[in-house]
Structure formats: structure tokens, C-alpha cells
Amino acid sequence: MKVNIRDLMDNIEDSSVNLEEDVVSTARIKEMAMKKVNNNSDNKTNTTKHTSGKTAVIAAIAVALVAGLGITSYAEFGGGLENLTFGTEQTSEAPVKPAPAPGASDTPDTPVTFPGDYSGKSNNTADISLQGYSDSPEYLASKEWNEFEMNYDTDWAILNEVGNDPTEWDEKYGAYTVYSQEMADKIDEITAKYDLKLHSSRCTSAQQAEIEEKFGVLMSDATYVGYYFEDGTLQVDGNYGDFNFQLRRTVKGVLDTVYLGINGIDDYEQWTYTTASGVTVYLALSEGQGLMIADCDNSFVVVNAMLSWSDSTMSKEQFEAWADKVNFADL
Amino acid sequence: MKDAEALTLLKSGNQDALEYFIDKYSAYVGTVVNSVLQGSMSREDAEEVTADVFVTLWRSAENLYPLNLKGYLSRVARSLSMQKLRERFEVLPLDEDILILDEDSVFGSLEQEDQARILRDLVYSMSQPDKEIFLRFYYYCQSVSVISKQMQMNPSTIKTRLRRGREQLRHHLNNIGHLKGGDLHESKYS
Numbered sequence A: 001m002k003v004n005i006r007d008l009m010d011n012i013e014d015s016s017v018n019l020e021e022d023v024v025s026t027a028r029i030k031e032m033a034m035k036k037v038n039n040n041s042d043n044k045t046n047t048t049k050h051t052s053g054k055t056a057v058i059a060a061i062a063v064a065l066v067a068g069l070g071i072t073s074y075a076e077f078g079g080g081l082e083n084l085t086f087g088t089e090q091t092s093e094a095p096v097k098p099a100p101a102p103g104a105s106d107t108p109d110t111p112v113t114f115p116g117d118y119s120g121k122s123n124n125t126a127d128i129s130l131q132g133y134s135d136s137p138e139y140l141a142s143k144e145w146n147e148f149e150m151n152y153d154t155d156w157a158i159l160n161e162v163g164n165d166p167t168e169w170d171e172k173y174g175a176y177t178v179y180s181q182e183m184a185d186k187i188d189e190i191t192a193k194y195d196l197k198l199h200s201s202r203c204t205s206a207q208q209a210e211i212e213e214k215f216g217v218l219m220s221d222a223t224y225v226g227y228y229f230e231d232g233t234l235q236v237d238g239n240y241g242d243f244n245f246q247l248r249r250t251v252k253g254v255l256d257t258v259y260l261g262i263n264g265i266d267d268y269e270q271w272t273y274t275t276a277s278g279v280t281v282y283l284a285l286s287e288g289q290g291l292m293i294a295d296c297d298n299s300f301v302v303v304n305a306m307l308s309w310s311d312s313t314m315s316k317e318q319f320e321a322w323a324d325k326v327n328f329a330d331l
Numbered sequence B: 001m002k003d004a005e006a007l008t009l010l011k012s013g014n015q016d017a018l019e020y021f022i023d024k025y026s027a028y029v030g031t032v033v034n035s036v037l038q039g040s041m042s043r044e045d046a047e048e049v050t051a052d053v054f055v056t057l058w059r060s061a062e063n064l065y066p067l068n069l070k071g072y073l074s075r076v077a078r079s080l081s082m083q084k085l086r087e088r089f090e091v092l093p094l095d096e097d098i099l100i101l102d103e104d105s106v107f108g109s110l111e112q113e114d115q116a117r118i119l120r121d122l123v124y125s126m127s128q129p130d131k132e133i134f135l136r137f138y139y140y141c142q143s144v145s146v147i148s149k150q151m152q153m154n155p156s157t158i159k160t161r162l163r164r165g166r167e168q169l170r171h172h173l174n175n176i177g178h179l180k181g182g183d184l185h186e187s188k189y190s
Helices: A005-011 A026-039 A137-150 A157-162 A181-194 A208-215 A316-324 B003-011 B015-037 B043-063 B066-088 B112-124 B130-139 B144-151 B155-174
Strands: A002-004 A071-073 A085-091 A123-129 A204-206 A223-228 A234-240 A243-251 A259-263 A269-274 A280-285 A289-295 A299-306 B098-100
Touching: A002 A005, A005 B066, A005 B112, A005 B130, A026 B015, A026 B043, A085 A137, A123 A137, A137 A181, A137 B155, A157 B155, A204 A208, A208 A223, A208 A234, A223 A243, A259 A289, A269 A316, A280 A316, A289 A316, A299 A316, B003 B015, B003 B043, B015 B043, B015 B066, B043 B066, B098 B155, B112 B130, B112 B155, B130 B144, B130 B155, B144 B155
Parallel strands: none
Antiparallel strands: A002 B098, A071 A269, A085 A123, A123 A259, A204 A223, A223 A234, A234 A243, A243 A299, A269 A280, A280 A289, A289 A299
């Protein structure tokens, strides 16, 4: 049977993607909307007066500081994000698009009639490893694979040849982007070089109850859903109060290639913090993003707090209180 | 004023509250509309679709909760834009829109609400940047070249990750089973 992915998306709601917003005429849109609303025969009672005694809705994050248990060090340190980056890029213009492969079915690049802002901005960005710090085999392996992948099949010729069909490499390499023997050989080379195992080819999607049954509570006062591999590497996406977050726990000794794009490192304030569970973590906070990084005995854990998607703000104290909610000790 | 407060006022028919939402979200809604329409219609038509999203908000306010208004607006914007496109043009699916599932997959027999829930869970459990790429392509209908510019990524990497996302989706949708007792509302993934 056939299903159309785009049609399946009709019934979901998303606000997680941070779109670059176009410039629109709010005044014209408002005029049109209000005219339609006022012309509607089923219109509600019109009123332009604000109701008095309106209820103030206060969105707040519960701050659960436990005196004497949280030890804070705000002194600068040289570790943290600097030891996680794969490299910092200065982005001053949009990347050059390589020639499309013959027969490519990409949607035509039609011009947008609204004045948009698709021009590149001049700012720093960085990609960080989620597997470990720069002296770890997990980091080095991930870096080597990602560099290989970025420069492989850049004209899409091999990928277009493969198309949408399953391949002979799916069974063993299904957790990685492998669609040719050359890519499979590269994976084998990297795992041998750094003495790492592969993820099982498929992961298990799970609701919060199943995840907690298997791994324990990952974060208190939060809701989340995600997936995990047989080796225990897991990722969840969820909500903590007003904020969206992602938590990735990568087991050591495994080749994992997921990375995270962040703003320039200089945008972040970084410090160490010992959580209520007794684990010392690195915290990094910028206006739009917070990161909690824990190098545990058996795994490497990163929490990506997507602050820019909320109207609420986050102070250092509140971020530390949030870190206290994460069960780093058992991850 | 925050969204929750404005929504309460909107439910009571307060037009200032509607203006609040237009001021706050018209750029976002307009972006989603433009993204789906991809320049196929005039600016005036696109603005009208954008305005219609807020009219829908006005009419549906009684049934809404403030938890994810932005998500609701994006869904309505997408839906109205797709509807407008289908009214004007014959919209043919691209090859990469179609997933071929096993004949014995139970996914197709599920209620639409269950299908949407499962799809949402699967897409949201994808790792980044695959999840964002997938949503930008299939939900916001952005082209690979637009995604490439906005995410500062190589177009070939984007295509690779889309393919991986489709593969994951196909595998999971093929493996949806029933708990003992056959309760469809407790479908789980094997």
C-alpha cells in the first residue's frame, strides 16, 4: 500500500521549527481579517472594551533550589563547548548550490512573492559533538564520519541511483547514512580504528512510560517521547514548563554520528555546576539556547534547551534548578 | 498580555484580542502560507489566506487551549494554503512524497487521528537535524534549496537525511502492531 507523507502531515501541528519570518503587511492582513469577522452573520458580540478585572495569566517555571545541595562555580573555565566543536564556521553568505543530479525531482526554486529574507547573515555557528569531548574515541570517530559524509556524493549521483528503495546495507548499517559499499567500508574503517561498536540497525520509538520503565525517570516535571537503541543510546524530545528540550544520552563504546548546530561559542556564558544528584555538569546559556553537558562513566549526556521558542526567559539560577531535575546520576 | 490571557478574551468576543494575535503571529503565519504556496499565487491571494487563518482562529476560539496556539496556527495556515493550491492547480505528489508499505501493514487501517498521532511521535523522535529537515520539507513544503539556505547545510546532506527519515518512517509504519486484546488505541511499535 502507498501512503503520501505530505498528506499524512495534514493532521499534525508544529511550532518547533524556527522559520525565518517574511516581512508581511500586518496592517493589510488585520484589515482583511477584521472585515471578514465583522461581516460574518455568526459573529460574536463585538466589544472593543477590555474586560475589567481580567485574569492575569502568569507563566512561571517552578524553581526548586535546595539550599546546601547545589554548588555553583561561576568562575570562567576553558572546557565545555570549545572541547566539543567540530569546527566553527563564519557564515557570511548562502552556500553555493552544487549542480543538481540529472533527473533530480527537487521542487523548482520558484521566487517568493513576499519580500523574504533568505540572504545569508553574517554570524558564527558551530557544530558540536554529542558523543564526548575532543580527546575521546567517540568524538574522533563522529568527526571523521561527518567530514567524510559532507564531502561524499556531493552531486547526488549515487543517491539518485539508489532512490527510495531498501539497500543491502540497511540490515547492518541502518542507523547510519550508508547507501554504497564505499560508505559501508568507511564505517567499518572508523569502528575498527576507534574500537567502537555499531548501533543496532533499528531503534525503538517509545512513549514516556516505556522509556521510564526501561531507563528510569530521565527528568522530573517534564513530558517527553523518543527512541532508543539496544545499546542504551536514547534521545527524547519534550517539554519542561514553557520550554522545549531534547535530551540525548550516547552510550560510550559505540559509533554515534549525531551532532548539534549551535550559535557561536562566544554567545554563551559557561560554567560548572554540581547538581542536586551530585553530578558536576557544564552549563552553557545564551539568549536563545541552553546546554547541559555531562560526561558520565558510561555515557555522554547533552540536554538542548530550546529557549528561543518560548516567551519566558531563563536566568542562570533557573537553569541550574532545571539541571537539578535531570537524573544525570543514573544516565 | 500573554497568549493565554488573550485567548480568554478572544473567547468572549473581544476583537482587541484578535488584533493582538494578528500583531504577534501574522509574520509567522504569512511565512507558512508563502512556504506552501511557493510563489504560485499573487501577493493579495497570499495575504487573504493569511487573514483567513485568523478568521478561523476567531471562529474556533471556544474550542482552543493556549498550550500550543502557534502549532494550531501553523496547521490551519498549511491546511488553508494546500486547499487553495488544490482549488487552482492539479497538485501531483512527488516521488519522495510516497512511501510504499507492506501489504500487511496495519497502519492504513487505523483511524486518521491514530495515524496522525503515530506520525507525529515518529517525526518528533527523529534526531536533529533530521527532524527539522523533515518538517521543513514535508510540513512547511520548503524546497531543498530553501532548506539548504536557511539551515546553512549542503543540499546533498539534506537529501540524504530526508531519505534516512523516510526509511525510518517506512520501517516503523510497517512494524506497528497491536497489544494483546487488539486495542487499536494502544498500538505500539515493535
